[in-house]
Amino acid sequence: MRVQIAADITDRKHIDEVNQQQQKRLEQTSRLITMGEMASSLAHELNQPLSAIANYCAGCIKRMQAGNYRFEDLLAAMQKAADQAERAGKIIRRMRDMVKKSDPKREPISLAELVDEARAFADIEAQRTGTQIVVELPENLPRIVVDRIMIEQVLLNLVKNGIEAMNSVPFDRRRLFIQARQTDERMLEVAVADQGHGLAEEDVERIFAPFYTTKPEGMGIGLAICRSIIEFHQGRLWVEPRREGGTVFRFTVPIEEEDE
Amino acid sequence: MSEVTPSIYVVDDDEAMRDSMSWLLEGEGYRVTCFDSAESFLRARRDEMRGCIVLDVRMPEMSGLELHEKLDSLGSQLPIIFVTGHGDVPMAVAALQRGACDFIEKPFHNQDLLDRIQRALELDSEIAQRRQRDNAISNRLGQLTQREHEVMQLVVAGKLNKQIADELEISMKTVEAHRARVMEKMGVRTLAELVKAVMTLR
Ligand SMILES: Nc1ncnc2c1ncn2[C@@H]1O[C@H](COP(=O)(O)OP(=O)(O)O)[C@@H](O)[C@H]1O
Numbered sequence A: 001m002r003v004q005i006a007a008d009i010t011d012r013k014h015i016d017e018v019n020q021q022q023q024k025r026l027e028q029t030s031r032l033i034t035m036g037e038m039a040s041s042l043a044h045e046l047n048q049p050l051s052a053i054a055n056y057c058a059g060c061i062k063r064m065q066a067g068n069y070r071f072e073d074l075l076a077a078m079q080k081a082a083d084q085a086e087r088a089g090k091i092i093r094r095m096r097d098m099v100k101k102s103d104p105k106r107e108p109i110s111l112a113e114l115v116d117e118a119r120a121f122a123d124i125e126a127q128r129t130g131t132q133i134v135v136e137l138p139e140n141l142p143r144i145v146v147d148r149i150m151i152e153q154v155l156l157n158l159v160k161n162g163i164e165a166m167n168s169v170p171f172d173r174r175r176l177f178i179q180a181r182q183t184d185e186r187m188l189e190v191a192v193a194d195q196g197h198g199l200a201e202e203d204v205e206r207i208f209a210p211f212y213t214t215k216p217e218g219m220g221i222g223l224a225i226c227r228s229i230i231e232f233h234q235g236r237l238w239v240e241p242r243r244e245g246g247t248v249f250r251f252t253v254p255i256e257e258e259d260e
Numbered sequence B: 001m002s003e004v005t006p007s008i009y010v011v012d013d014d015e016a017m018r019d020s021m022s023w024l025l026e027g028e029g030y031r032v033t034c035f036d037s038a039e040s041f042l043r044a045r046r047d048e049m050r051g052c053i054v055l056d057v058r059m060p061e062m063s064g065l066e067l068h069e070k071l072d073s074l075g076s077q078l079p080i081i082f083v084t085g086h087g088d089v090p091m092a093v094a095a096l097q098r099g100a101c102d103f104i105e106k107p108f109h110n111q112d113l114l115d116r117i118q119r120a121l122e123l124d125s126e127i128a129q130r131r132q133r134d135n136a137i138s139n140r141l142g143q144l145t146q147r148e149h150e151v152m153q154l155v156v157a158g159k160l161n162k163q164i165a166d167e168l169e170i171s172m173k174t175v176e177a178h179r180a181r182v183m184e185k186m187g188v189r190t191l192a193e194l195v196k197a198v199m200t201l202r
């Protein structure tokens, strides 16, 4: 009898644990989804002031070219364009605030664990496209202090971009590498490397601008969000062409201090 | 007949979009009239309106698509250019399939919009010309007497004067007289012109 009860308890404990884990997963998924949705609705909102600015400017150019304008009219139009730029700025600021307000919880975590969690999502995309994700992490990496959801979001975005960049290379080249190394006593560097179509030298900064995209259905907001997230962690995010073809995105994140 | 000046009707719930669109389009020499909702456009709409509609797909209350449907049911033929945001493209394609004129995705290139407007206005003036021609023809048809009408039907059906005379039981001379008056009233000189005029109405 006693034994039976004990078994029941461990069972229940086990079920609770599984439930808790599932609950956590669910929360993480919903946070990931919310960020994506937020980005898309903000893109919608930004369209209004951006289109208005373009209209005001084009209207001014046309009139000035035709030499047919009243100074006061142009001034008023430019003033309104400036107001719209401010409106756009406010929307961007709100986006930043939302990223911050999503209550970042920085905690020490192992990169390996974080990569595992991000892979759960990335693998779906990888399987669909026949891409192999190769994770090569050195043993004994120190733990990093980050908001895990945010950094998972960054990893996911980079992996997704990498997969998309390889959509027209032969299947046996569709390999994506996730690597890491410690650069100094404060920072860890993570690299996501692909063997895709690569990047022109003049694009290495431009791709981080919000709404820069070369994809027909792209939103051009992924890398912009990634960069805000990494900078929020006092790290850096940049891109380098790979000599063997493709690109490698690198970012740094702070590691746990020794004396903690 | 009073000439209605073509105008571009901008329907958008965003104030800045309306204002900047007017500034842009007026700079190109167009007449622009703005509406802040689908409802307010419907209230102002008249059959003789000419030009085209630049319509925001996303609006609170009645959406651009709903307005399109409503206008269709009212028999409006004003060409519509839908302005869509990211992700609205499937919606816009559905609208195109239901006969909207065109769509453009925000943020758009100004020249793109201007080109589309130009095309829409050309389409509108074709529609208006056709309508005017049809009106003229039906006015003329209305002036024919019962007998003249009967003669015309048979002429257009390719019957010879002799056959027409037999069928209507009148003399050849009378047929010829009717026939001449039909041509005169319809404002045509040849049989081919007459056939064409009657065909366009069908
Ligand atoms: N791994 C990569 N290889 C080559 N180009 C890339 C890669 N990742 C991003 N880019 C370029 O940067 C642009 C912006 O990327 P991103 O901000 O994620 O937006 P999106 O993926 O919606 O286009 C992409 O459209 C693409 O041109």
Ligand SMILES: [Mg+2]
Binding pocket: A157, A160, A161, A222, A223
């Ligand atoms: Mg992307």
